[in-house]
Amino acid sequence: MNRGRVLVIDDEEDVLALVRELLERAGFEVITAGGGEEGLGHLQNGLDPDLVLLDVSMPGIDGWRVLERVRAASDVPVVMLTARTSELDTVRGLRAGADDYVAKPFGRQELLARIDALLRRSEGRSGVEDAYEDSRLRIDYLQRRVVVESGELALTPLEFRLLSSFVRNAGQVLGHDQLLELVWRDAYGISPEEVRTYVSYLRKKLRESGVAADVIETVRGFGYRYRPPAG
Numbered sequence: 001m002n003r004g005r006v007l008v009i010d011d012e013e014d015v016l017a018l019v020r021e022l023l024e025r026a027g028f029e030v031i032t033a034g035g036g037e038e039g040l041g042h043l044q045n046g047l048d049p050d051l052v053l054l055d056v057s058m059p060g061i062d063g064w065r066v067l068e069r070v071r072a073a074s075d076v077p078v079v080m081l082t083a084r085t086s087e088l089d090t091v092r093g094l095r096a097g098a099d100d101y102v103a104k105p106f107g108r109q110e111l112l113a114r115i116d117a118l119l120r121r122s123e124g125r126s127g128v129e130d131a132y133e134d135s136r137l138r139i140d141y142l143q144r145r146v147v148v149e150s151g152e153l154a155l156t157p158l159e160f161r162l163l164s165s166f167v168r169n170a171g172q173v174l175g176h177d178q179l180l181e182l183v184w185r186d187a188y189g190i191s192p193e194e195v196r197t198y199v200s201y202l203r204k205k206l207r208e209s210g211v212a213a214d215v216i217e218t219v220r221g222f223g224y225r226y227r228p229p230a231g
Helices: 014-023 036-044 065-075 086-093 108-127 157-168 174-183 192-208
Strands: 005-009 029-033 051-055 078-082 100-103 131-133 137-140 145-148 150-154 217-218 223-226
Touching: 005 014, 005 036, 005 150, 014 029, 014 108, 036 065, 051 065, 051 108, 065 078, 065 157, 078 108, 100 108, 108 174, 131 157, 157 174, 157 192, 157 223, 174 192, 174 223, 192 217
Parallel strands: 005 029, 005 051, 051 078, 078 100
Antiparallel strands: 131 137, 137 145, 145 150, 217 223
16 A cells, blocks of 8 residues: 655665655655755656655755755645754744654654654645636646736745635635644744734735735734635
């Protein structure tokens, strides 16, 4: 039984061997890369993993730079592996777009449990529609493109997830906690002020593209909602 494909990026051969053995015994297909450049090469050559295990401290292209490149193109779940366990490092990883953070040396069953949890969450997002369209905009979820009357709207991965969450829940008020789950997928270290800031960024891009920024309405004391066009 193939439970999914995992890309493991780590410069330590013993870690690669350990993780490969652990995951293959659990039924996963495992692809390994001995550094950031090799890992990015796999992805650029069309590898489509269900999850990425990514070491932070690597020579050359380190884990932070790999994560940045991955997040610029994909929402694939990413688990950071690191011997650095300070709170600041954990917060940095989560804010940069990592989905989880596991300290070395890690327990085998803990790592498997975290991978299973992330894959279940990812599967829960896979059964949605391929596209959305109204008189203001069109969203292609598969190609990760947003098109408005003036042309294609350039959004960061986080802004794309934010707009998609509003549109998929059109007319429904989304509060702080709901947005953390839908967009950031983790409440750790993300304040209401940061949520407001990113909503502001999204509104600014919509306004500059010719879409009225108030399509994302503030419901004071509760959160935000996307107002679909009348009719």
